[in-house]
Amino acid sequence: MTAKEARAVFDVRLQAVGGSFPTWVVLHTLEDHDGDFQRQLAEHCGIEGPTLTHHLDHLEANGFIQRRADATDRRATRVYLTAAGRRLLARLWEVSRAANTDLTEGFTEAEVEQLHAFHQRLLANIRAAAEADREARPSRPARRAPAART
Numbered sequence: 001m002t003a004k005e006a007r008a009v010f011d012v013r014l015q016a017v018g019g020s021f022p023t024w025v026v027l028h029t030l031e032d033h034d035g036d037f038q039r040q041l042a043e044h045c046g047i048e049g050p051t052l053t054h055h056l057d058h059l060e061a062n063g064f065i066q067r068r069a070d071a072t073d074r075r076a077t078r079v080y081l082t083a084a085g086r087r088l089l090a091r092l093w094e095v096s097r098a099a100n101t102d103l104t105e106g107f108t109e110a111e112v113e114q115l116h117a118f119h120q121r122l123l124a125n126i127r128a129a130a131e132a133d134r135e136a137r138p139s140r141p142a143r144r145a146p147a148a149r150t
Contacts, residue, residue: 038077
């Protein structure tokens with residue numbers, strides 16, 4: 001519930017400067033992965049390809065990102081931040097820093113560091129559990145082609 005409420009407050013603040021939580025996730029990820037393939041970006045963002053495509057359509061329409069065909073494989077698309085995207089990201093970073101300050105109000109620096117360490121361990125546990133679940137799932141049998149009608 002804490003994460004849900006924090007995200008709701010964060011999203012309202014992001015919207016006040018022209019962003020949203022999905023915009024923050026994509027632009028923030030692109031900051032470190034500018035020019036990555038679209039499918040790699042989806043993995044880095046932790047979202048499904050079609051969901052990312054929806055967000056990229058919106059960001060591209062507003063001039064915040066640019067998609068280009070890869071020079072060696074025109075079927076693959078690379079994603080780049082534009083100057084407008086970098087300006088928006090700078091505003092979103094300001095919101096993020098202010099939100100973080102508000103969320104950690106009353107905590108000592110040591111407590112904030114400890115909280116961060118706990119969150120990193122929790123995230124590692126979540127990812128390990130998700131991976132174990134994926135490995136435990138039985139693989140789907142291959143689909144058979146429909147029988148020909150005579």
